[in-house]
Amino acid sequence: MSHTAELPQSNHLGFIGDYFLFPNGYKAVSNYKKVIEITTDENSLKESKKIITLLKKEVQDLPIKKENLNLAELAKQAECAKNNQHQINKMFSIIENLFMSEDEVKIDDAVMLNFLAHMKEAKELIDYISDYITLVFDVNKAETDLESKGKAYSLDEFLEQISPKAA
């Protein structure tokens, strides 16, 4: 399995924090206009640190405040988090404090948390972190034109399309 990080250029659009899992690799959306494809050894923290360094270079700086974050500590915790609910809960607290303690969070740290969570396949963490990251950009996007793009559903239609089980 290749350990090198490849950085193809692409015009794919996505939100920072969106990750797409492919066999033997991950695509990380580092800014709105570029997709970075990374091949990695999932079990190698050393490799993931190398990739994090590369990711750091590619993530666009946003005008938000710095947050001190002990990534090495979190990497250790992420490593344990996969099958350990207690560790997952601990990560949740750290991340929640991270987002609550400052007005904004340094986005490349948040991206890296997401990346680490994906690396360790900690699904709950992935969902939790991705939710925070995606929503930062949803809230700060320009308001979309609801009336021209939206659609009115009856409850039954809504539930049927959201999830046939919920209907």
Place this chain on the structure above:
Amino acid sequence: MYKLFVNPDLFEHIKKLGEDFPSIINKIKILSENPNSIASNTEMEVFCKYYVNAGRHAILFDTNDSEEIVYIKYILLRARLYKILSGKLKAPTS
């Protein structure tokens, strides 16, 4: 019953969230039945008039009672909504 008005991006977001957070879907069901029974005022109408907590998240919405429509505008984590409502974070404006 009120109709639910959602834009496609948010619809997909709700679909994804609903798999892991059924409380969101449950609250949307109540919104359709009687949104005024569970609406809390944001006091920030330029952002969104009402919200309702749904587990870890908050659903932000406006209503048109005469036409019986609920406009679902955002689903936010409650921590983030708190920051917006307390002025620590800037809210998006229409």
